[in-house]
Amino acid sequence: MTGNDVLKNLSEYNIWANKTMLDVFATLPEVPGNALRLQSHALNAQAIWIARITGTDSPVKVWQEHPLEELVALHNYASYKIAELVADADEEEFNRLIHYTNSLGQQYSTRVLDILTHAFNHATYHRAQVATDLRKCGHTPPNTDYVTYVRELMGQVF
Template sequence: MTGNDVLKNLSEYNIWANQTMLDVFSSLPSVPNNAARLFSHALNAQAIWIARITGTQSPVKVWQEHNLEELKALHQSASYKIAELVANADETEFNRLIDYTNSLGQQYSTRVLDILTHAFNHATYHRAQTATDLRNNGHTPPNTDYVTYVRELMGQVF
């Protein structure tokens, strides 16, 4: 398995995990405000990183909040676009340095490989925060563990 294979797996897991969270959101009478805020941030960050990699303007702000329908649309654009970037990247692209300014106005230069790795890790972190908030509000959060995704792919989820 190559580094590209690992990132491809993570990009597909990211799609699954984000959709799994959205499925739970869709089943609730209303999404707790903080859960929506945290998950909005996770998807916003993906869109922002995509914009930095592609040299385009971000369609969202870091902590911009979205309603359920907007979250679904952002997932469709950001989660799938980041997977597309991984699928189309080669070693040269993964090692390309991206110069960008973060939300605090600080300038950095980071490899595409490291940006993508961070984006998937960051999304996992904020999905966990979202799950905690759902539980704190009396809801059952989804299990979005990577191993659960793998088991589901292998037909081993009972």
């Protein structure tokens, strides 16, 4: 398995995990505000990283909040677009430096490979926060662990 294969797996996991969380949101009478804010942020960040990699303007702000319908649309854009970027990248692209200014006005240069790795890790971090928030509000969060995703792929869900 190559590094590209690992990133492809993570990009597909990211799609599954984001959809799994949003599917649970859709079953709730009201999504807790902090959970919605954190999931919005996680998907906003992916859209912002996509814009930086592709040299386009971001369609969202880092802490912009979205109602559920907009969040689903953002997931359908960002989660799939980032997977497309991974699938289309070669070694040269993965090693390309992206020069950007963060939300605090600080300038950085980061390899595409590191940006993509960060984007997936960042989303996982915030999904865990969302799960904690759902639990605090009396809801049962989904299990979005990577191994759960792999088990589902292999038909080992009981």
